[in-house]
Amino acid sequence: MRLAVYLPLLLPALAALAARPLADRLHPRLATWLLTVSAVALAAASSAALALLALAGLARLPLVAALGHWSARVMQRDDPTALWTALIAGALLTAAAAAAVRMFWRRIRILLAAAAEAACLPGTGEVVIMDDPAAEAYAVPGLPGRIVVSTGMLHALDPAERDILLAHERAHLAGRHYLFTAAAQLAAAANPLLRPLASAVAYTVERWADEDAAAACGDRRRVARTVGKAALASSRTGARSRFPATALGILGRHSASLRTAGPVPRRVAALLTTPPGRRTLPLAVAAAILLAAALCSIEAAHDFEALFELARLR
Template identity: 60%
Template structure:
């Protein structure tokens, strides 16, 4: 295999480094879609390359070569991957598959639990107000999904803030933001180099909801102030993490709230065309390298099979 076929294993490094700047510069809805899709494609590409390396090593086993009718001489002479690379690929593939399966099962269980809890909440309205004195507001996916707001949060905000927080949570619910975060986390489980990208998706869905609230109210500064007040109230009352927040991700990392507030105090963001092209090119290169690796391995196995006859 050519050296270029190993690029899908390294390109996620660039994606991880660039995810943060992209999340800050792109329009949040576009950034969420772009980063999530790119993460899934890059994770799939790196996984396929690991599988191809493992397969190239598997045919080195004499029993398997004999069963498949491959020429031992051709395999020994022309194998496109070294045995060290093949073993490393097999080990990394097993680890990636195991991590992805565990996370997928855990996420599916969390979503199911949240859906059941949402169905058991009182009333038929999409918004549920709890008596909790801790300041909290979150969305619970389900059929139907529910928006949960505590009395503590309502007490911390003025009526305009109530409208803003509802618009923010409505954006999470209507646009299924939990799905984007979950898919990005699955991609990061398959390739840990994509963890910064998954963290950026968790940030962009919040920014997406912020921008939705800003368009809904027509006052970006008011949304910024509400985000800051809600964060201060939640910290002051030390509200425990809600079950639905576990579906969407962890509590905001340090610095996320100030970045959201700062972004809302700036004009509405746009998506520079050249950044979209750059991400598309990165994903395209990864895909081409995977196709090249698969083609090389196919030709090698065909040659080994022909020479066996």
């Protein structure tokens, strides 16, 4: 097999460099879809490349060749893949598969636990008010999902800001943002080079909810002020100690204090500028990376099939 089989192993690194520019320059809904699909596609392409390399090395063994009725001599002569490369590919593929299965099972258990938690929350309404001085608010996915808001957060915001907060949390539930973050995390588990894409998706789903809240209230600056006030209130009251693993909140996943606020200042800054539009260049870059991964995977699979056909004829 030629160079085509190795390129899908390198493209995730290129995608990782493009993750933050895509998250900042595209509309968050489009960025979320694009980053999630890219992460899953690149994880699949890199796993396929590892599988082809591992199979090519395995096929060179005389015992395996005898069982498959092909020529081990032809495989050894015509396959440029070194045996040590195939062994490394097999080890990496095994590690990737184990990590992906572990992450998949973890996310399934978390989502089931979240659905059970949502069903067990007091009351029957969409919004659950918790008597807690710590300023907190988050959406718990379920059938249906629930929105949890603490009394500390309600006291920190005025009525209009409370409406913005609820609009933000409703956007998380309506957009099923937890599925995007779960898919991106699963892809990152299979290929650690894709972790920047998973982090970017965690940011863009919050931006998506921010934009939906801004559309609902008609005032982007008011939404930015609400996000900032919520972050300050959370920092002062020491919230986030009981944040559910699968929940999404107005402060994002990692906002325990202003020192670790991470995406919050970026979100506020984005809300204080004009809404992001459709940018041709970032879309073209992402499309080129995905197309290259697809074409390389197809070419590598074709080479692999041709090699086996040749080995069967000898």
